[in-house]
Amino acid sequence: MTSQPKREIRIILTGKTGSGKSSLGNALLQKHVFKTGCSSSSISKKCVCRTEQIHGYQITVTDTPGLYDTNDDIEMKAEMENCIRLSLPGPHVFLHVISIGRFTKEDFSSIKTFITKFGRDVNRYYLLILTRFDDYKRDNNVDVLDFEGLKNNLTCEWKTLLNETFADRFFPFDNTLSGKSSVEQVSVLLQKIGDIISANNGNSYTNADFKRASQLIKEEQKRMLVELNREREAKKARIRHLEEERAKEELQRKLDEQRAKAETELQALHERENREREQRIDELRTAKAQRMHQRQLQERGDVNFEQAVHGIFQIAEFAFNIYNFFT
Structure with missing residues (x-):
């Protein structure tokens, strides 16, 4: 950290496209030096830096492009470094701009991205600017922002992020003020910025801080990559194990099917053999019974023949006896 002259204030404006960064910069410098407009694409493509003498201060304002409108991490990092260089030896404060009542997922992501890129220590230099305060006053019929009440209407994630990142460092900004009222509003904002500078002992966020944060990010990314590779290998091992288990289960299933089929x-076969054996036994029994019956019939026939012959002899003998009796 480096000590800076008390009468110099270096400011970097951050926030997603359309949040009112450029309008805020014009109000701070009390000149129309930054292009403004409502568009889904970023009007400012590169960082723009302007310096003016305001209220006895030399104020340098750097308006950032849509840093969060690009998916190119290398491009974003390069433009962030450029913003820091334009504010050398470094900004005293970062003003993050959000429209009141428009705490979107994109806004949430932009703050998280900023902290990730610049490091957790940047919170000490971070001031939340809530634009469109004029709409808030009109809609709620008040002159003072109830920040706690505003946070209570947000999700738990948003409340946690705002409390951890900004604490009580916020400033409602009326976009419609002009002339003396605008000058007075800027004067109050500069006092708020002065409080942050005093809390940091006049030190500014330097390019070295950014590089140190970038190095920490690289180390964290490297650690995460190692962890990711470890998890990937562990996942592959689990998949191989599951595949082996499934293969074993499939093999066991097939063996069980083959065993069941063989048993069936x-x-x-046993049932067929039993049926054939019983059939042969029945056939043998039937044949035996038939033979016995035939034998019985034969024996019965022999007895009848003998009886018939014997009867004939008896009749013949009786006839012979009668013949002899009469002769």
Whole structure:
């Protein structure tokens, strides 16, 4: 950190496109030096830096492009470094601009991205500017911003982010003020910025701080990459294990099916053999019974023949006896 002259204030404006950064910069410098307009694409493509003498201060304002409108991490990092260089030896404060009542996912992401890129220590230099305070006053019929009440209407994630990042460092900004009222509003804002500078002992956020944060990010990314690779390998190992288990289960299933099939076929074979054996036994019994019956018939036939012959002899003998009796 480096000590800076008390009468010099270096400011960097941050926030997503359309939040009112450029309008705020014009109000701070009391000149129309930054292009403004409502567009889904960023009007400022590169960092723009302007310096003016205001209220006895040499105020340098750097308006950032849509840093959060690009998915190119290298481009974003390069433009961030450029913003710091334009504010050398470094900004005293970062003013993050959000429209009141428009705490969107994009706004949430822009703050998280800023802290990630610049490091957690940047919070000490971070001031939340809530633009469109004029709409808030009109809609709520008040002259003072109830920041706690405003946060209570937000999600838990938003409240946590605002409390951890900004604490009580916020300033409602009326976009419609002009002339003396605008000058007075800027004067109060500069006092708020002066309080932050005093709390940091006049030190500014330097390019070295940014590079140190970038180095920490690289180390964290490297650590995360190692961890990611470790998790990926562990996942591959789990997948291989599951595949092996599934292969074993499939093999066991097939073996069980083959065993069940073999047992079924063996059971069917035994049943067929039993049926054939019982059939042969029945056939043998039937044949035996038939032979016995034939034998009985034959024996019965022999007895009848003998009886018939014997009867004939008896009749013949009886006839012979009668013949002899009469002769």
